[in-house]
Amino acid sequence: MRQPVHGTVVALRCKGQWRGVMICGSSGAGKSDLALRLMTMGARLVVDDQAIVWASKGCIYARAPQTISGKIEVRGVGILPASPLVFVRLSLIVQAQLEVPERLPDQQFIELDGVPVPSMGLRLLHPSAPHVVASALEAL
Template identity: 35%
Template sequence: MLRLIDQGWRLVADDQVMVSAEAGSLRAAPPAALHGMLEVRGLGILRDLPVAAPAVLRLVARLVPRAEIPRLPEPEAWTAAGITLPVIRLDAFAASAAALLRLALLAALGRARLEAGAFTESQFTGPQGA
């Protein structure tokens, strides 16, 4: 998460996330007591960070060991409140994790075309669109 924030992304929530369904999409927000807080290993707990919440969920990233990430993954999906999102498997400790997440999000938003793998346009058509 820290690498993404360093690249200009904004925090939604750390450790605990409240997910709700609204107008055909899932939204994520931090609990009020944790709003704007981020725990950074080796530094401590930061407060009053800019927050992009509530945020519409477009993609689910499952944090798994590298050994559980196939070179060409089969499509996966996650469903909550009747809303289905594409899933990617991500090794959070890989140097490429932030770049992979950014590319997967572009594909989930329809801004990049994923020909095969974790999900494609023909395998996933969510209510969120591009």
């Protein structure tokens, strides 16, 4: 079943394949900001702000609703065009948090449509955040 989820999704190329990262948090938490910084590292936008997710063969996928496909909101600038990937398999969910993340946390998962997806908490606006996300994807 396809369901909307409040989050921004980008895809990074790791080990020869696109891996999707859903960035979740409240309005103003830095979801689009982190997506933009990941895009400067070679990531591709899938959707900004409202992803449609679904399960297929034990995996979770995400895409943009047609009305917002290829658009990203840049706070203080406006809505800008981006060349999106049509859909991606989600490999990681990043949740905005205010406190400093644990040094060595236990692996956590968030269940979407009955499928567990690895997750991590992160201060989205921290300068190292895009590098932490890229490293986490490489480690999966």
